[in-house]
Amino acid sequence: MATKPTILIVGTLDTKLSETLYLRSAILGQGTCNTQILDVSRKPQVADNTKEVLKDELISPLTEHGDELSKLSRGDYVDKAISICTPVVQDLVRSNNVHGIVSAAGSTGSSLATAFMRDACPVGFPKLMILSNGAGAICGMTLAHVEHQKESEVAKGKRIAITMFGVTTPAVDNIRNILTSTPHDVSDYELYVFHASGSGGRAMERLIEEGRIDAVIDLTTTEVADELFGGVLAAGPNRLEAAVEKGIPIVLSTGACDMVNFGPKDTVPEKHKDRNLYVHNPSVTLMRTTKDENRQIGEFIVNKLKASKAPSNIKVMLPAGGISMIDKADQPFRDPEADAELFKTITDGLSDSKIEVIQSEEHINDEVFAVQVCEQLLDIMGVAPRQYRLANARRRKWSFDHGATLHAVRRASQISIPDA
Known part of the structure; x- marks a missing residue:
């Protein structure tokens, strides 16, 4: 069976952990796509039990910058997080490791997620900011995108x-x-x-x-x-x-x-x-x-x-x-x-x-x-x-x-x- 496409979920796990995990569960429940989670928390500390659930799914590029980020204003934190995480998302997209991107974040998380969608993902790449019914939407978009990629390669x-x-x-x-x-x-x-x-x-x-x-x-x-x-x-x-x-x-x-x-x-x-x-x-x-x-x-x-x-x-x-x-x-x-x-x-x-x-x-x-x-x-x-x-x-x-x-x-x- 062919490998399922992967959807990148962008979340601030220090403030929106339950929402992020719910979105992950809803996507996996569709049975069509896998997930990875990009944690863009200002204080990127995830409990051990959560790490165990996510295992290899969790990407936390801000962890090593935690001390610096905690001292910044909210606006400066957003700018710094974008500069650190955008190349990470670009690499995931260019290497074909993720095939869609979604987030259900608050205002700060939305600023981060939409920046990645705009600057790290090409035109036509499945992108979605959502609250409800988003799992089905992003799965459908991602599957259609992957199928189009196959047709384009031919x-x-x-x-x-x-x-x-x-x-x-x-x-x-x-x-x-x-x-x-x-x-x-x-x-x-x-x-x-x-x-x-x-x-x-x-x-x-x-x-x-x-x-x-x-x-x-x-x-x-x-x-x-x-x-x-x-x-x-x-x-x-x-x-x-x-x-x-x-x-x-x-x-x-x-x-x-x-x-x-x-x-x-x-x-x-x-x-x-x-x-x-x-x-x-x-x-x-x-x-x-x-x-x-x-x-x-x-x-x-x-x-x-x-x-x-x-x-x-x-x-x-x-x-x-x-x-x-x-x-x-x-x-x-x-x-x-x-x-x-x-x-x-x-x-x-x-x-x-x-x-x-x-x-x-x-x-x-x-x-x-x-x-x-x-x-x-x-x-x-x-x-x-x-x-x-x-x-x-x-x-x-x-x-x-x-x-x-x-x-x-x-x-x-x-x-x-x-x-x-």
Whole structure:
């Protein structure tokens, strides 16, 4: 029988011993996972009878620092404990000795546990702060994660990240249709879609840093606008940096850079009340970026991309027909002059680099633009569209269901493929 996955329970055993042991018992009672306990107590002293119960399960990296910790303020203790225990958790995760992490601690223990979850565990690793029904939840999450790891080890395909927003969803759907095979088949390309809502951009950047992404279609860079102009969906000042630093293939566009995101309309800052505002829904209000703001967005993008040591691995696609669903003819954010300023800033700013800037007459959500984006990515990756389509055509045994997009790709790659 295969070894059961192990869940790391983080607890302050000097104050939450009974809760920690109860959680351990509940997890073991599921019969699917083993446990280890990380004691992060300020006064890490566990009774002998408890040690006997836990035996090899107990990890106590703070024990040898007990005297020092007891003299610190609570805040300093938390900082010190995080610095000591984070590398311990990292080693457990990297060595595949633990497969999920859970805690039912109080406020101090929660600060510690969530720091380990954030800093020591990768994106997608099962993490849970709970009070009740948590044992079943963390067991289920851990089993699913371990199964996904097994599947990932078997898969040999390239992992491509794509950024999306509601107003660029058709573009992403078109790209996915081109780069992936039909649902009943296996493709050499696994696509990860990240919603460009701040947390999505940060998650993608982290996965790239961890080496878990092989190429990026950064179609939707709207988080830059929020970062620069006070929107609520910013991904931080380091957005766009990870892929550039790694030197992986990048196709970047300016999707949804025509907007800054705010909450309900009455939360829009007073200084913006007279701007071109669009109520997307009761919880989201969009503000159209101006010509000057688009220049600043372009400068931000240029400065990030020019730091690349592998500029030939970057291509920028600029859709002159519009950069979002509401930036086209008869839509409220259509402003060709503002878009032109964004495109000019990027084009001029990269003119002395080896980064290729390609301007398309299409709208970002047009199928033809999706074809162009995919062609550029495959070109950087050294895969000819013809080669790619033939490989996937054989895999799918001539069974296609991609409609107009497929036909566009057929034409672009000059492949004669029989209908199903």
